[in-house]
Amino acid sequence: IHPIDNGGQKTSFDHCFLQQAYMLGDELRDWRTLFQRTDGSIFPVECSVMMLGDPENNDGTVVVFRDISEQQRLENNWQWQLNHDQLTGLLNRTAFENTINRELIRIKRTKEKAMLFFIDLDKFKLINDELGHAAGDQLLIGLAENLTNSARSYDYIGRLAGDEFVVLLTQVKEDELAELAERYRCLLEASELNWQGKNYVITGSIGIAILDEYSESIGEILANADAACHQAKLKGRNQWALYSEQQGS
Numbered sequence: 001i002h003p004i005d006n007g008g009q010k011t012s013f014d015h016c017f018l019q020q021a022y023m024l025g026d027e028l029r030d031w032r033t034l035f036q037r038t039d040g041s042i043f044p045v046e047c048s049v050m051m052l053g054d055p056e057n058n059d060g061t062v063v064v065f066r067d068i069s070e071q072q073r074l075e076n077n078w079q080w081q082l083n084h085d086q087l088t089g090l091l092n093r094t095a096f097e098n099t100i101n102r103e104l105i106r107i108k109r110t111k112e113k114a115m116l117f118f119i120d121l122d123k124f125k126l127i128n129d130e131l132g133h134a135a136g137d138q139l140l141i142g143l144a145e146n147l148t149n150s151a152r153s154y155d156y157i158g159r160l161a162g163d164e165f166v167v168l169l170t171q172v173k174e175d176e177l178a179e180l181a182e183r184y185r186c187l188l189e190a191s192e193l194n195w196q197g198k199n200y201v202i203t204g205s206i207g208i209a210i211l212d213e214y215s216e217s218i219g220e221i222l223a224n225a226d227a228a229c230h231q232a233k234l235k236g237r238n239q240w241a242l243y244s245e246q247q248g249s
Helices: 017-022 070-082 093-111 124-131 133-150 176-192 218-234
Strands: 027-034 044-052 057-067 113-121 156-161 166-172 192-195 199-201 206-212 240-242
Touching: 017 027, 017 044, 044 070, 057 113, 070 093, 070 113, 093 113, 093 156, 093 166, 093 176, 093 206, 093 218, 113 218, 124 133, 124 192, 133 156, 133 166, 133 192, 156 206, 166 176, 176 206, 218 240
Parallel strands: 206 240
Antiparallel strands: 027 044, 044 057, 113 166, 113 206, 156 166, 192 199
């Protein structure tokens, strides 16, 4: 055994937790750590250390190591599926709401601002009705890829349902709003669906809600962004609108 710590860094036997369990006669039950092979590769294991006899009459130790690489892969895959939309791979509603909640906690501490973009595709129902759901799915997958490629590393993208997408832009200033909103509107306008040899131009409407230290609930923030998106559609679609309490949206 080549001792490493739980972070995968090399360590000495003197500082190896497993070695200390042997030396002190401690019992371990289903303890997870990492092992290193002679070629340097690392894999996860589950260890159990059980003493034979009693502390005064130690007859030895039984040690069981179990390679849990496949189990951990399945656990990670299950966790990923729990938090992501199955079609697009974006965050699902639950995971995105949890992300907003964490951002609100951070904002109340730092006094920074964030923006929530609520995106709804224009006339998406016509695509589904005229071309079929397979074409609609291809459009959603393509748009998800475009949004992901355009987002900054510290922004978050989710799909709530159907053709409703959300983008949480963190660490922003209000004077950046117009530029960012127009950039996303142009991204939607530049998106297109190629289906059976024909190109279909796609546009979307964007509703924007500001998150700051005074923002209340997640539900209220999403509702405000949704209301602003509805206002953008009333303006003629392929538009963006900022939620305003004075105007109702």
